[in-house]
Amino acid sequence: xxxxxxxxxxxxxxxxxxxxxTDQIIPARFLKAVERKGFGDNLFRDWxxxxxxxxxxxxxxxxxxxxxxxxxxxxxxxxxxxxxxAAWSVYDYGFRVVVSSxxxxxxxxxxxxxxxxxxxxxxxxxxNMFTTIENNPTAPFEVDLESQTxxxxxxxxxxxxxxxxxxxxxxxxxxxxxxxxxxxxxEIEAFETxx
Amino acid sequence: xEPTTLFDKIWDAHVVNKIEGGPSVLYIDxxxxxxxxxPVAFSGLESRGLKVFxxxxxxxxxxxxxxxxxxxxxxxxELSRKQVETLTSNCERHDIPxxxxxxxxxxxxxxIGPELGITQPGMxxxxxxxxxxxxxxxxxxxxxxxxxxxxxxxxxxxxxxPKPKKMRINVEGELAKxxxxxxxxxxxxxxxxxxxxxxxxxxxAGSTIRxxxxxxxxxxxxxxxxxxxxxxxxxxxxxxxxxxKGREEAPKGADWDQKLAEWKKLETDQHAIFxxxxxxxxxxxxxxxxxxxxxxxxxxxxxxxxxxxxxxxSDRATFLKSLQYMGFHPGEKLKGxxxxxxxxxSCTNGRIEDFRLFADYIKGKKKASWVTAWIVPGSxxxxxxxxxxxxxxxMESAGFELRQPGCSACLAMNDDKIPAGKYAVSTSNRxxxxxxxxxxxxxxxxxxxxxxxAINGVVTDPRD
Numbered sequence: 001x002x003x004x005x006x007x008x009x010x011x012x013x014x015x016x017x018x019x020x021x022t023d024q025i026i027p028a029r030f031l032k033a034v035e036r037k038g039f040g041d042n043l044f045r046d047w048x049x050x051x052x053x054x055x056x057x058x059x060x061x062x063x064x065x066x067x068x069x070x071x072x073x074x075x076x077x078x079x080x081x082x083x084x085x086a087a088w089s090v091y092d093y094g095f096r097v098v099v100s101s102x103x104x105x106x107x108x109x110x111x112x113x114x115x116x117x118x119x120x121x122x123x124x125x126x127x128n129m130f131t132t133i134e135n136n137p138t139a140p141f142e143v144d145l146e147s148q149t150x151x152x153x154x155x156x157x158x159x160x161x162x163x164x165x166x167x168x169x170x171x172x173x174x175x176x177x178x179x180x181x182x183x184x185x186x187e188i189e190a191f192e193t194x195x
Numbered sequence: 196x197e198p199t200t201l202f203d204k205i206w207d208a209h210v211v212n213k214i215e216g217g218p219s220v221l222y223i224d225x226x227x228x229x230x231x232x233x234p235v236a237f238s239g240l241e242s243r244g245l246k247v248f249x250x251x252x253x254x255x256x257x258x259x260x261x262x263x264x265x266x267x268x269x270x271x272x273e274l275s276r277k278q279v280e281t282l283t284s285n286c287e288r289h290d291i292p293x294x295x296x297x298x299x300x301x302x303x304x305x306x307i308g309p310e311l312g313i314t315q316p317g318m319x320x321x322x323x324x325x326x327x328x329x330x331x332x333x334x335x336x337x338x339x340x341x342x343x344x345x346x347x348x349x350x351x352x353x354x355x356x357p358k359p360k361k362m363r364i365n366v367e368g369e370l371a372k373x374x375x376x377x378x379x380x381x382x383x384x385x386x387x388x389x390x391x392x393x394x395x396x397x398x399x400a401g402s403t404i405r406x407x408x409x410x411x412x413x414x415x416x417x418x419x420x421x422x423x424x425x426x427x428x429x430x431x432x433x434x435x436x437x438x439x440k441g442r443e444e445a446p447k448g449a450d451w452d453q454k455l456a457e458w459k460k461l462e463t464d465q466h467a468i469f470x471x472x473x474x475x476x477x478x479x480x481x482x483x484x485x486x487x488x489x490x491x492x493x494x495x496x497x498x499x500x501x502x503x504x505x506x507x508x509s510d511r512a513t514f515l516k517s518l519q520y521m522g523f524h525p526g527e528k529l530k531g532x533x534x535x536x537x538x539x540x541s542c543t544n545g546r547i548e549d550f551r552l553f554a555d556y557i558k559g560k561k562k563a564s565w566v567t568a569w570i571v572p573g574s575x576x577x578x579x580x581x582x583x584x585x586x587x588x589x590m591e592s593a594g595f596e597l598r599q600p601g602c603s604a605c606l607a608m609n610d611d612k613i614p615a616g617k618y619a620v621s622t623s624n625r626x627x628x629x630x631x632x633x634x635x636x637x638x639x640x641x642x643x644x645x646x647x648x649a650i651n652g653v654v655t656d657p658r659d
Contacts, residue, residue: 016512102393110343177355
């Protein structure tokens with residue numbers, strides 16, 4: 001079961017960097033766990049902490065001005081490795097929505113399988129989000145999955161985002177793909193026999 | 196009948212069901228697993244009270260975490276050892292064949308699949324690793340998946356996937372001497388950018404591609420994920436069939452004849468439509484090297500880092516941030532830059548042909564004294580071949596030492612980490628910040644550029 005996602009109103013955390021790859025989201029040396037827990041502690045590890053392990057005051061997650069369950073990132077977010085640990089770390093840290101103007105394919109599939117909503121917005125909408133947050137870190141944004149919209153409340157600007165209708169239903173109801181695939185066992189066996 | 200692509204033919208033959216307005220239920224022929232992305236999938240499966248549905252279609256090997264020296268000893272690092280032990284016990288419980296560290300077929304998952312003949316034309320192949328795209332070199336649909344999807348395949352031998360768009364990349368003409376398929380890959384990614392293939396599956400075609408060996412094709416398909424594509428594929432031909440024939444898991448006897456007849460039909464029809472198509476001239480490709488922190492930031496090794504003057508806003512900020520990490524300046528020449536480390540290996544360039552190229556270049560020369568070189572075969576079988584062909588002696592007399600198989604410094608999950616601030620010329624696939632160790636500075640290149648740079652201790656054009 002994944003957690004249901006319906007609607008969120010939250011301030012957002014800005015990360016105006018492009019091509020953020022999964023090695024930045026969670027470096028490979030933190031992939032050694034055999035259980036899915038605690039990955040949020042190492043989200044953006046090498047940007048978030050200095051070499052001596054102290055928090056890097058220049059990194060946005062260490063700036064108390066910025067909070068919220070929406071992460072806003074530059075284009076082509078999540079490129080690179082297929083590690084689902086990247087999705088787990090973003091979710092475990094407390095984010096429920098990631099906004100960018102472009103997502104890498106595998107990362108997008110992985111977050112959707114974990115109750116985290118990837119929202120692809122036009123470049124100008126993204127640029128305005130960054131400006132809005134810079135002017136007021138507590139500026140609210142509304143995300144409504146049912147109507148597939150994200151709203152920049154400050155600017156009264158709203159865009160509709162795409163999501164596969166099947167994935168949308170899964171998120172709204174908290175279903176997961178395995179339950180569905182298990183229900184197809186007979187068809188799968190028939191397919192194997194017919195080949 | 197409407198002309199269709201190779202991709203469509205294989206995809207359509209594997210669709211069990213299609214969800215209205217949603218993804219397809221795609222049957223998976225081969226599922227490769229390793230120690231890093233499988234444990235959570237096994238525990239998810241077991242918490243539902245399930246067994247692996249088709250263990251005989253699954254193959255396991257530990258590769259990401261393993262040390263590349265003293266593999267006969269227990270793994271010293273506790274967390275790595277635990278991951279490998281967890282894979283072993285999961286495979287035992289679920290009757291999955293596993294080629295562990297002591298097995299003669301052990302190696303990197305994307306090296307052993309093809310070399311054992313497990314990877315075959317027309318198949319659907321997945322693995323919890325983005326470089327699964329490697330297997331597309333045989334004319335199969337092969338792509339990397341996340342751990343939730345690994346669990347889906349465990350549970351049902353199927354995966355839910357929206358059908359990607361189709362791209363064809365044609366490369367025509369003869370490659371110049373000392374230009375390899377790694378250079379084709381880095382050239383194409385530099386042209387179409389690191390996200391240019393996103394949402395697509397690529398078919399590589401054209402006379403240059405047809406002339407490549409199977410190993411060279413694997414290197415190219417391996418790197419297709421680095422332009423954002425789910426995978427890359429090449430239609431099977433006589434080169435493919437000759438490579439496969441006689442391998443352990445390849446069909447034998449009458450089975451072989453029947454399969455061969457099927458494989459020969461696997462090609463894109465004339466006039467089939469691709470969503471996107473590019474054509475490149477092989478004559479424009481020179482030995483490549485990267486200067487930045489994504490694989491699209493590459494230039495000919497004789498060239499200069501772009502000045503970035505045409506970039507504005509966040510594009511320019513990202514470019515400068517990348518150069519700052521690398522300690523480089525816009526417009527600088529790369530040739531002659533000091534090199535501290537050289538890594539030959541990985542699922543990209545860890546096959547016998549790569550070591551032959553390397554050995555051929557360094558023969559009778561000496562490694563620069565300040566360079567630390569890690570020479571890591573992709574599998575036990577590659578290691579054996581290196582020894583049998585006398586390449587070890589060539590390496591040793593040039594000051595190089597052969598290690599044992601694994602992913603090694605490609606992602607530095609084991610002890611093979613490049614220290615902060617040091618420069619590495621690496622035959623692997625990613626130059627992301629910290630990829631080869633925190634603060635490590637990676638320049639991606641072919642085994643030839645890496646060999647030349649190891650000898651001179653500075654970035655070197657192998658044609659010089």
